[in-house]
Amino acid sequence: MKLLKVALVQQMNSPDVESNILKLEKNICACASQGAQLIVLQELHNSSYFCLTENTDHFNLAETIPGPSVERFGRLAKALEVVIVLSLFEKRASGLYHNTAVVLEKDGTMAGKYRKMHIPDDPEYFEKFYFTPGDLGFHPIDTSVGKLGVMVCWDQWFPEAARLMALHGAELLIYPTAIGWTPSDSPEEKTRQKAAWMISQRAHAVANGLPVVAVNRVGYESDSTAKASGIAFWGSSFVAGPQGELLAEASADQEACLIVDLDMERSEEVRRWWPFFRDRRIDAFDDLLLRFVD
Amino acid sequence: MKLLKVALVQQMNSPDVESNILKLEKNICACASQGAQLIVLQELHNSSYFCLTENTDHFNLAETIPGPSVERFGRLAKALEVVIVLSLFEKRASGLYHNTAVVLEKDGTMAGKYRKMHIPDDPEYFEKFYFTPGDLGFHPIDTSVGKLGVMVCWDQWFPEAARLMALHGAELLIYPTAIGWTPSDSPEEKTRQKAAWMISQRAHAVANGLPVVAVNRVGYESDSTAKASGIAFWGSSFVAGPQGELLAEASADQEACLIVDLDMERSEEVRRWWPFFRDRRIDAFDDLLLRFVD
Numbered sequence: 222m223k224l225l226k227v228a229l230v231q232q233m234n235s236p237d238v239e240s241n242i243l244k245l246e247k248n249i250c251a252c253a254s255q256g257a258q259l260i261v262l263q264e265l266h267n268s269s270y271f272c273l274t275e276n277t278d279h280f281n282l283a284e285t286i287p288g289p290s291v292e293r294f295g296r297l298a299k300a301l302e303v304v305i306v307l308s309l310f311e312k313r314a315s316g317l318y319h320n321t322a323v324v325l326e327k328d329g330t331m332a333g334k335y336r337k338m339h340i341p342d343d344p345e346y347f348e349k350f351y352f353t354p355g356d357l358g359f360h361p362i363d364t365s366v367g368k369l370g371v372m373v374c375w376d377q378w379f380p381e382a383a384r385l386m387a388l389h390g391a392e393l394l395i396y397p398t399a400i401g402w403t404p405s406d407s408p409e410e411k412t413r414q415k416a417a418w419m420i421s422q423r424a425h426a427v428a429n430g431l432p433v434v435a436v437n438r439v440g441y442e443s444d445s446t447a448k449a450s451g452i453a454f455w456g457s458s459f460v461a462g463p464q465g466e467l468l469a470e471a472s473a474d475q476e477a478c479l480i481v482d483l484d485m486e487r488s489e490e491v492r493r494w495w496p497f498f499r500d501r502r503i504d505a506f507d508d509l510l511l512r513f514v515d
Numbered sequence: 516m517k518l519l520k521v522a523l524v525q526q527m528n529s530p531d532v533e534s535n536i537l538k539l540e541k542n543i544c545a546c547a548s549q550g551a552q553l554i555v556l557q558e559l560h561n562s563s564y565f566c567l568t569e570n571t572d573h574f575n576l577a578e579t580i581p582g583p584s585v586e587r588f589g590r591l592a593k594a595l596e597v598v599i600v601l602s603l604f605e606k607r608a609s610g611l612y613h614n615t616a617v618v619l620e621k622d623g624t625m626a627g628k629y630r631k632m633h634i635p636d637d638p639e640y641f642e643k644f645y646f647t648p649g650d651l652g653f654h655p656i657d658t659s660v661g662k663l664g665v666m667v668c669w670d671q672w673f674p675e676a677a678r679l680m681a682l683h684g685a686e687l688l689i690y691p692t693a694i695g696w697t698p699s700d701s702p703e704e705k706t707r708q709k710a711a712w713m714i715s716q717r718a719h720a721v722a723n724g725l726p727v728v729a730v731n732r733v734g735y736e737s738d739s740t741a742k743a744s745g746i747a748f749w750g751s752s753f754v755a756g757p758q759g760e761l762l763a764e765a766s767a768d769q770e771a772c773l774i775v776d777l778d779m780e781r782s783e784e785v786r787r788w789w790p791f792f793r794d795r796r797i798d799a800f801d802d803l804l805l806r807f808v809d
Contacts, residue, residue: 338796343788358799378791380674380722381800389808413758417721420759424718427711428674464707465714494637497672498807502632505652506675509803513792514683 233440299329333362522546527734593623
């Protein structure tokens with residue numbers, strides 16, 4: 222067994238960025254003190270989830286990469302000798318922004334970045350207003366703890382994305398995310414949504430023989446300026462093994478630091494039993510590149 | 516709501532083909548009498564699961580399509596005015612066999628066929644010995660009850676296959692299957708395997724906003740001629756709605772006729788909320804056509 226100690230930091234965020242970052246730093250330190258080697262933060266962890274409305278003022282939250290967050294968390298990564306997965310609002314140029322994950326090596330340098338490829342847009346998740354779809358493709362980021370297939374939130378619904386990361390050699394799939402319920406959803410609808418979210422990602426583990434780490438924010442957030450009804454982020458950050466088996470799951474309504482030992486040699490074993498990569502009918506997959514066949 | 520009454524026939528089979536077929540006919544009649552419009556049978560429903568060993572005598576079980584089973588079940592489909600999904604061992608030519616699903620229209624004619632594209636091969640599932648991989652691609656079969664995305668067993672582990680059926684306009688994904696445990700599997704391993712099988716297919720429902728019907732055989736089968744330890748097929752045939760929600764599930768160790776009302780208009784609604792087809796990054800999917808990227 223080659224164990225990797227992974228930590229998931231699930232937080233309630235406030236509109237006050239500095240206090241969110243201070244809490245993240247405190248949690249990162251706590252995880253590192255428990256031996257975590259890889260620490261994954263939730264999507265857009267520095268701020269509240271500002272996509273509840275379309276508001277040009279929110280572009281002030283964006284920053285360059287590298288920039289202040291990469292520097293600040295980089296210092297912490299180096300001090301604690303941990304790999305950290307950040308999720309930032311990237312300003313690339315005036316009028317050009319991305320939803321970008323950054324992986325920091327344990328020496329504090331940037332190991333790589335991933336720009337969210339699939340951008341959602343539905344009421345209170347107005348992400349197409351803020352984020353240009355990523356242009357870096359689906360490439361794992363090579364680190365001292367393995368090749369990390371880092372994607373972001375809406376990507377988690379697309380089996381193609383997970384498959385591409387696996388085909389490119391990912392050893393672990395990682396999804397920082399921000400997903401929740403609107404108050405108007407019925408209890409049955411809420412149950413269906415959260416279950417769908419979880420089985421989709423666990424199924425990526427199965428299909429690719431890889432462990433999956435998903436880190437979601439938690440708690441209710443609203444936008445005081447708007448008619449938005451707000452989102453109750455459902456937490457439930459989790460880790461699944463390469464057969465999709467649930468290894469750990471955080472609370473649906475409380476903050477949590479989840480620490481899990483992942484056996485990184487298990488994929489080799491699982492893929493010998495379930496050799497899906499042997500049998501993919503790539504000769505018949507051409508139409509996957511089409512929008513629809515009509 | 517546009518309801519479709521679907522029936523799943525989950526059987527224990529014996530080596531005696533005629534008695535298996537008689538039981539199938541009896542079950543089909545029972546389902547039709549309860550109003551079923553679409554009846555789905557398990558994989559290779561006429562015989563025992565002969566792939567436990569590699570034995571050229573088993574090729575005697577194969578038949579042409581059209582042939583005896585299409586004719587016999589066709590008469591029943593016409594008499595009962597039901598659509599039936601068969602799963603047959605197809606003899607296409609000497610030395611050329613397929614694992615083929617056939618859809619019979621309610622007038623008894625053949626609506627279409629699908630040749631299993633992904634062929635497994637592992638101890639006691641020696642399918643690569645018997646079946647040439649299908650050459651008909653992933654095309655839904657048009658029927659009076661909708662466009663049926665019929666695949667077979669091992670296909671269920673490949674998200675690409677489900678996606679292609681959806682892109683080609685399938686309204687329902689259907690998997691006749693034969694999967695079970697070997698006696699040597701630990702209880703934990705058994706749990707992981709069955710859960711993985713179920714979440715993978717439920718995730719196809721989610722990813723494509725389509726209902727899924729999976730029909731598995733049940734009961735223990737061995738091969739008296741061989742050292743094979745046999746397979747305990749785990750039944751648990753199920754129906755999931757287009758959010759992956761489990762609508763019905765059969766017993767893991769008993770025969771069952773499961774009858775479920777599927778709302779065929781629900782997909783329209785679900786795909787409006789979860790418009791994955793809108794956002795697929797087809798500009799970045801080229802590498803899905805590769806075996807691996809190295």
